[in-house]
Amino acid sequence: MIETQVLVVGGGATGVGVARDAALRGLRVVLVERHDLAEGTTGRFHGLLHSGGRYVVKDPRSARECMDENRILRRIAAHCIEDTGGLFVCTPGDDEEYADGFVAACAEAGIEAEEIGAAEALRREPRLHPGLARAFSVPDAAVDTWRLVGACADDVERRGGTVLRRHEVVSLIVEADAVRGALVRDARSGDEVEVRAEMTVSATGAWAGQLAAMAGCDVHVRGGRGIMVALNHRLTHAVVNRCRMPSDSDILVPAHTVCVLGTTDVSTDDPDDTAVPADEVRQMLADGSEMVPHIRAARVLRAWAGIRPLYSEGDTGAATRDLTRDLTLLDHREREGVGGFLTITGGKLTTFRLMAEVTVDAVCEHLGVDAPCTTADELLPGSGDGHLLTVGERLAERERNLHDEQIVCECELVTRGMLLDAAATRPVVSLDDLRRATRLGMGPCQGGFCIPRAAGLLAAAGAMDAPAVNAAVRAFVEERWKGGWPILEGRQARQMRLDDWMFHGALDIDHLPG
Amino acid sequence: MSVDIRGSLDNCVKCTICETFCPVAQATPLFPGPKYAGPQSERYREPGTSVDASLDYCSGCGICTQVCPQGVDIAEINARARAQMRTERGMPLRDRLIARPTLLGRLAQPVAPVANAVMRTGLARRAAESALGIHRDAALPSFSARTLQSRARRRRRPGGAGRTVVYFHGCAANYNEPDVGMMAIEVLEHNGFEVIVPPQGCCGLPLQSNGNFGPARSHTRELVSRLAPLARDGHMIVANSTSCGLMLKREAREILGIDDPDLALVGERMFDICELLRDLHDAGELRTDFHPLPMRVPYHQPCQGRGHGFGKPALDLLRLIPELEVIETDRECCGVAGTYGLKKEKYEIAMRVGASLFADIAEARADCTACDSETCRWHIAKATGVPALHPLELLHRAYRLS
Ligand SMILES: Cc1cc2nc3c(=O)[nH]c(=O)nc-3n(C[C@H](O)[C@H](O)[C@H](O)COP(=O)(O)OP(=O)(O)OC[C@H]3O[C@@H](n4cnc5c(N)ncnc54)[C@H](O)[C@@H]3O)c2cc1C
Ligand code: SF4
Ligand code: SF4
Ligand code: SF4
Numbered sequence: 001m002i003e004t005q006v007l008v009v010g011g012g013a014t015g016v017g018v019a020r021d022a023a024l025r026g027l028r029v030v031l032v033e034r035h036d037l038a039e040g041t042t043g044r045f046h047g048l049l050h051s052g053g054r055y056v057v058k059d060p061r062s063a064r065e066c067m068d069e070n071r072i073l074r075r076i077a078a079h080c081i082e083d084t085g086g087l088f089v090c091t092p093g094d095d096e097e098y099a100d101g102f103v104a105a106c107a108e109a110g111i112e113a114e115e116i117g118a119a120e121a122l123r124r125e126p127r128l129h130p131g132l133a134r135a136f137s138v139p140d141a142a143v144d145t146w147r148l149v150g151a152c153a154d155d156v157e158r159r160g161g162t163v164l165r166r167h168e169v170v171s172l173i174v175e176a177d178a179v180r181g182a183l184v185r186d187a188r189s190g191d192e193v194e195v196r197a198e199m200t201v202s203a204t205g206a207w208a209g210q211l212a213a214m215a216g217c218d219v220h221v222r223g224g225r226g227i228m229v230a231l232n233h234r235l236t237h238a239v240v241n242r243c244r245m246p247s248d249s250d251i252l253v254p255a256h257t258v259c260v261l262g263t264t265d266v267s268t269d270d271p272d273d274t275a276v277p278a279d280e281v282r283q284m285l286a287d288g289s290e291m292v293p294h295i296r297a298a299r300v301l302r303a304w305a306g307i308r309p310l311y312s313e314g315d316t317g318a319a320t321r322d323l324t325r326d327l328t329l330l331d332h333r334e335r336e337g338v339g340g341f342l343t344i345t346g347g348k349l350t351t352f353r354l355m356a357e358v359t360v361d362a363v364c365e366h367l368g369v370d371a372p373c374t375t376a377d378e379l380l381p382g383s384g385d386g387h388l389l390t391v392g393e394r395l396a397e398r399e400r401n402l403h404d405e406q407i408v409c410e411c412e413l414v415t416r417g418m419l420l421d422a423a424a425t426r427p428v429v430s431l432d433d434l435r436r437a438t439r440l441g442m443g444p445c446q447g448g449f450c451i452p453r454a455a456g457l458l459a460a461a462g463a464m465d466a467p468a469v470n471a472a473v474r475a476f477v478e479e480r481w482k483g484g485w486p487i488l489e490g491r492q493a494r495q496m497r498l499d500d501w502m503f504h505g506a507l508d509i510d511h512l513p514g
Numbered sequence: 515m516s517v518d519i520r521g522s523l524d525n526c527v528k529c530t531i532c533e534t535f536c537p538v539a540q541a542t543p544l545f546p547g548p549k550y551a552g553p554q555s556e557r558y559r560e561p562g563t564s565v566d567a568s569l570d571y572c573s574g575c576g577i578c579t580q581v582c583p584q585g586v587d588i589a590e591i592n593a594r595a596r597a598q599m600r601t602e603r604g605m606p607l608r609d610r611l612i613a614r615p616t617l618l619g620r621l622a623q624p625v626a627p628v629a630n631a632v633m634r635t636g637l638a639r640r641a642a643e644s645a646l647g648i649h650r651d652a653a654l655p656s657f658s659a660r661t662l663q664s665r666a667r668r669r670r671r672p673g674g675a676g677r678t679v680v681y682f683h684g685c686a687a688n689y690n691e692p693d694v695g696m697m698a699i700e701v702l703e704h705n706g707f708e709v710i711v712p713p714q715g716c717c718g719l720p721l722q723s724n725g726n727f728g729p730a731r732s733h734t735r736e737l738v739s740r741l742a743p744l745a746r747d748g749h750m751i752v753a754n755s756t757s758c759g760l761m762l763k764r765e766a767r768e769i770l771g772i773d774d775p776d777l778a779l780v781g782e783r784m785f786d787i788c789e790l791l792r793d794l795h796d797a798g799e800l801r802t803d804f805h806p807l808p809m810r811v812p813y814h815q816p817c818q819g820r821g822h823g824f825g826k827p828a829l830d831l832l833r834l835i836p837e838l839e840v841i842e843t844d845r846e847c848c849g850v851a852g853t854y855g856l857k858k859e860k861y862e863i864a865m866r867v868g869a870s871l872f873a874d875i876a877e878a879r880a881d882c883t884a885c886d887s888e889t890c891r892w893h894i895a896k897a898t899g900v901p902a903l904h905p906l907e908l909l910h911r912a913y914r915l916s
Binding site (some may be wrong): 070236258299391396402410413496498 | 526553554564
């Protein structure tokens, strides 16, 4: 049995944010995540650190929150943020009246938007549609979600908190009208542990309904499924938004070496519904090429989907796109008379810190603790020197140790040292765990060359035994195919065919022991 | 629309074929190879963030692009990235000097005998090495007291020629090897051409290969403005230097990104001199009154020659000469790659790249070697001690002209 003050369920951005905030206020905290950190929506999102521009016309409050948090995160999480800047562009046929409203709303919300004109936009980003009518710059940025979540989790541990990956809450402990912790199952050993806590916070995103039900509470999260596609290289170096009422396929976000086009919004009640319909992909590429015509000719690496945890009280069945992106904190004592239990949902990755602040304020009130929030000022580990992330930083690092370090993943420049380090500092059950930690296998060849190499290294280093590593290779290949099927065309099809031949024809992975 | 060089990286399937062919990667660990420097690193580049100085070890020979089975413009990606790096980090004086053969030519030509004598002294070479970074043992051309332009202007033209051709001699034939230029003219005239030698400057290739794109573009444009009117009049243009011909055929558009109808026209009408003569022979119109030349000659095709994709026309021509034993060397590169092998930090690499070619030549106990590109010839001759000739010089000799 483990005893703590605060139990946080869910290791997405929201959960690690809450745990960090609690740890900073001196609370004893345990976080449990059934999979790996950021394996839920947080690892399946678009990558945009919003300036708020996207919501400013429809949801100015949300927009203002984004802008504030954007400023804070650049400071406290510098190494996770790339200052790409963002553009809002009116492509031919877009309603220019929206643009006028956009400028006014940005001014109102304190978002620094500047009209730069079509010519300047094309100078900065030559691959934009040459027929742009207007263009505005905003302080959008790109955020590396795995780094951000990893840094928060590190900070929790550094400050005495506990982070349990691969631990699933199978039931909540409910005693005398209050939640007193949870029964947690270790996915690897199958062992169950009781974690007793004075307060339990559900930060389970789209799965919040399932967790609340364990305490007999009713939380109806509306899932909004969005698909995204990664293109093989950056077509633009700035975030590009279409200047119109938010809609499908109207944002292109540079993310390290690739750029990601998204997204869609389809209502779903199943939080595990991450299917990627091929026709949605085709439609998205066609729509996206209205902003950046090169998208039509670009190589598509893979596609995936994430589920937005959207919440509206007394939900009336409005389209998920029209639901607020605002955060929602539910205190189940006030709602259902169940004490010791909070649910935090809704919101965005951009506002995860604010969501945590609001939540831990409530936790402190419950516990009768008087401790102010300091997360807006305390720097995250790794961001110390204030250097923002840059796309070239890995190449620069390789340049410094070109002759000493073996490169395992050529596309994403992952070295042997990086891989073995990552394996040594976390429980590795899949190669995907290492992918999230290092970007292994995320490049053009989608693991064709580096996965066999990595498997050999991991086995040799004793991080996994041979049968486990074989099984992990099979699982990785299967998972990559899932992301590959909907886009199996053109040059990526050629690559996948070559990979397939290497994995099945040359290595015969289906018949390796394990 | 200009060619999407960066976009071609999307074609890469990581097969590594380019790596196994890159002569520089084989010769030195300092260069991480074409796949790494090209399609891989390019994904990490954005304006203002040149971080991979190792890229500069790419010699620009273009072999990687030729062998890539997927159509990645690897050498072109590298060339552009190098130019970007030079813009950001500045350009050494040396690279600015050696990239301007016309300027050097104009400076040296009036004092040619003195300049040549001085540059042959060890003292001057050591000074040039420490002050400028030009390796003391690298092959430098000597300067001629009279340019090809002035000699061509004064020559007697044979009357009654039926067809005309514009001769694009390039910098080397003008300032360093006017004899070769004259021989080219005479071979053409022998085959019934009236040869027009318009005033002309540098094509911009040395500037381009040193990553100095702005001035390179002005040189190209200036040259094109002189050649385009002649091309519009229907004249063919014939280039003496394979690399300079290729510059106008393709590289100025693909690497410098010059999108200009005049350049396109000049490129279309541009022939390498051996290509033209070989085509003439294929049409049964080349004079074959060759006298025997009882010699052993290894022939090395420069890499830029392969970039034309026209086979090995020089080899086809040399094989027409009775009793000439032509040995086809099958080495990728001699190492010098234009101005690359002149540089202090790259000379040794260039020598290692060329080592197998030099060994072939030594083993052949040859009278001379043949190669179409001037910088290659100077480099090969210096490295082997065996004279290196343009294939035209052999044709000229076999025709017994002048
Ligand atoms: C398509 C799409 C694009 C988006 N784009 C952006 C964007 O560009 N910018 C932005 O700011 N926001 C964006 N968002 C929103 C943002 O991704 C989410 O708001 C945010 O990631 C939610 O994080 P979370 O921690 O609340 O949820 P999650 O990341 O889903 O975390 C919940 C975690 O709880 C765990 N869990 C569930 N049940 C249990 C249990 N019983 N026991 C243990 N663990 C459990 C899950 O495994 C999961 O890891 C996007 C969302 C989507 C869907
Ligand atoms: S251009 Fe030549 S030296 Fe440069 S990468 Fe290609 S093959 Fe190697
Ligand atoms: S040869 Fe072409 S496809 Fe193969 S690795 Fe090199 S660039 Fe990529
Ligand atoms: S120097 Fe000669 S052989 Fe070498 S790279 Fe060039 S043209 Fe090729």
